[in-house]
Amino acid sequence: xxxxxxxxxxxxxxxxxxxxxxxxxxxxxxxxxxxIIPFLEKHFKVLVFDYVGCGxxxxxxxxxxxxxxxxxxxxxxxxxxxxxNIKQSIFIGHSVSSMIGVLAAIEKPRIFRSMVMICPSSCYxxxxxxxxxxxxxxxxxxLELLDxxxxxxxxxxxxxVMKNPEKSHLTNELAESFCSMDKxxxxxxxxxxxxxxxxxxxxxxxxxxxxxQCVEDDIANEKxxxxxxxxxxxxxxxxxxxxxxxxxISHPQETIEVLKxxxxxxxxxxxxxxx
Amino acid sequence: MPDYDxxxxxxxxxxxxxxxxxxxxxxxxxxxxxxSELENTSINSILSTGSxxxxxxxxxxxxxxxxxxxxxxxxxxxxxxxxxxxxFNMSMDASQxxxxxxxxxxxxxxxxxxxxxxxxxxxxxxxxxxxxLAHNELGKIQKELESQLREEKTTNKELRxxxxxxxxxxxxxLRKIQLFASRTILKADSLNSMDDVLHNLNRxxxxxxxxxxxxxxxxxxxxxEYYTLRKAHVNLTGIxxxxxxxxxxxxxxxxxxxxxxxxxxxxxxxxxxxxxxxHLIGRLIGSNGVKSMNxxxxxSAKETKSPTNxxxxxxxxxxxxxxxxxxxxxxxxxxxxxxxRMGINLDTVFCEKITSLHGGTFNIEILDSGKxxxxxxxxxxxx
Numbered sequence: 001x002x003x004x005x006x007x008x009x010x011x012x013x014x015x016x017x018x019x020x021x022x023x024x025x026x027x028x029x030x031x032x033x034x035x036i037i038p039f040l041e042k043h044f045k046v047l048v049f050d051y052v053g054c055g056x057x058x059x060x061x062x063x064x065x066x067x068x069x070x071x072x073x074x075x076x077x078x079x080x081x082x083x084x085n086i087k088q089s090i091f092i093g094h095s096v097s098s099m100i101g102v103l104a105a106i107e108k109p110r111i112f113r114s115m116v117m118i119c120p121s122s123c124y125x126x127x128x129x130x131x132x133x134x135x136x137x138x139x140x141x142x143l144e145l146l147d148x149x150x151x152x153x154x155x156x157x158x159x160x161v162m163k164n165p166e167k168s169h170l171t172n173e174l175a176e177s178f179c180s181m182d183k184x185x186x187x188x189x190x191x192x193x194x195x196x197x198x199x200x201x202x203x204x205x206x207x208x209x210x211x212x213q214c215v216e217d218d219i220a221n222e223k224x225x226x227x228x229x230x231x232x233x234x235x236x237x238x239x240x241x242x243x244x245x246x247x248x249i250s251h252p253q254e255t256i257e258v259l260k261x262x263x264x265x266x267x268x269x270x271x272x273x274x275x
Numbered sequence: 276m277p278d279y280d281x282x283x284x285x286x287x288x289x290x291x292x293x294x295x296x297x298x299x300x301x302x303x304x305x306x307x308x309x310x311s312e313l314e315n316t317s318i319n320s321i322l323s324t325g326s327x328x329x330x331x332x333x334x335x336x337x338x339x340x341x342x343x344x345x346x347x348x349x350x351x352x353x354x355x356x357x358x359x360x361x362x363f364n365m366s367m368d369a370s371q372x373x374x375x376x377x378x379x380x381x382x383x384x385x386x387x388x389x390x391x392x393x394x395x396x397x398x399x400x401x402x403x404x405x406x407x408l409a410h411n412e413l414g415k416i417q418k419e420l421e422s423q424l425r426e427e428k429t430t431n432k433e434l435r436x437x438x439x440x441x442x443x444x445x446x447x448x449l450r451k452i453q454l455f456a457s458r459t460i461l462k463a464d465s466l467n468s469m470d471d472v473l474h475n476l477n478r479x480x481x482x483x484x485x486x487x488x489x490x491x492x493x494x495x496x497x498x499x500e501y502y503t504l505r506k507a508h509v510n511l512t513g514i515x516x517x518x519x520x521x522x523x524x525x526x527x528x529x530x531x532x533x534x535x536x537x538x539x540x541x542x543x544x545x546x547x548x549x550x551x552x553x554h555l556i557g558r559l560i561g562s563n564g565v566k567s568m569n570x571x572x573x574x575s576a577k578e579t580k581s582p583t584n585x586x587x588x589x590x591x592x593x594x595x596x597x598x599x600x601x602x603x604x605x606x607x608x609x610x611x612x613x614x615x616r617m618g619i620n621l622d623t624v625f626c627e628k629i630t631s632l633h634g635g636t637f638n639i640e641i642l643d644s645g646k647x648x649x650x651x652x653x654x655x656x657x658x
Contacts, residue, residue, distance in 0.1 A: 027332030028337075031340055032340070034340070134324065140325070141323055145326060179333055179336055179337045216319075219327075244292075249335075249336050250335075
């Protein structure tokens, strides 16, 4: 494996001609896509990865300067695509990954043919008339909590090495490492995520973008999702019945239906416009 | 069935949409709500902002993926806005999420202190690491400065020697030229003194030649400062035999005892090295004559293979010269050797400079017996 695929623990499933990239959000790793991958891999080549400091990424590759802004994370996606020679993929980003995808699409306009943004926010902070949902001081509470949950982060340091391919071990290993994160990197990722303001970047993207909005999403509320939709040149928004911030985990079937509709029925995500 | 309201810990039941189905007295009393105020509201409404973010982005997906999360710390907000840190365990089944928790008020203070100390220790470790890096960097700079200072000192020493030689050695032939020229002018009008005139002119030519030779050597020496060596394997006996004929030592036989006859260096400069070495020996011996000259070479301090896979060690070239000398002369020679005859001449500095340029050392000593012992150590690269 090359450095890039090792660094980001890149894994590819399925054999379809069209590639779909699944990018996890803050606080999790590629394991969060496990419920929708079985559907997607029947039709597409599916690429999943972990950001550095999450899941089974190579933690030694963490560079405070590079990952001091979302651009560094966008650079990882660009490098993965270049390394595996992937062009015109469909990008599905959850939460902060929606904006990481936007930054990658601006820097490399041909990298994605369309994007799906699950619970996106272009700015989490309340600034002026814009209500992102959070005050700056409230973020300190999050950083303190990251310290208090030291037992949770301790798991990250000792990932189980699989020697026995027996299935139960595999299951345990997956379960134990689910959404594992390094504490100090997570703290930096939290700052980068919640203090970023990508509202101006939205205007620079003209590929088809589907916004998937849940009800009662306390991280990215409806108004925030609609702001993203209104500021993208070629976008539509789908309101799910699912509540919360992670519909692909809490309501995978409904999420799959939304994707089915836009991929196969309305073909919004595989239009040739802009190619 | 236990009465959950009597339990000394908090219990909360949620549906899969995270709405509160049941909550026991422990929670209700701590937070100051009534059950009806909490029933059917989202758990998110009583989580503090930071807890809500962490719960929604990390613990909730983990709970969905693993079916449980344990020993997690989240804060609930009371009706009056007070934050209460809880230690929770969560699990879920097909229809509900089950939460049990203990308030961490006092423990939290203690843990906060520990965490603060841990963070301070981690920060100190990081700073220490940075300091170590800075210290190493300073060490490197210090070594570089010391090395530069040493080079400066060497250059200064060489300059002092050169100045002395120019003022002493070059003055001598010039003074002699002046002397012979004056004598020639005085005797120029006398036919009888024609032989003297010719003699003086020959002396002038000879002395001028010495002066010319000296300035040429000085020029060669100063060029060494910016010279880049062109190294190759050169034949040691070949070099010595080629220069022997022009040396004052040419009439004496060498006894060769060479373990190694190949030397890795710049052929031109190694030739100058031995030319100057013979010059030096000739100067030290003066009119005494030579009884024997032994040249030996051997490998010492053999080291492991270098990165270029060439075997590297130290080549030691040892030249022992035994002058025809009586005890008194030997004492005189040793006495002089401690003074100007040894270290202030161009031949000596030439030998030191060329060996140094090759990464080696040059050492000369006059033994009490009057024997001259010259040791040249050079890096050795096998053929």
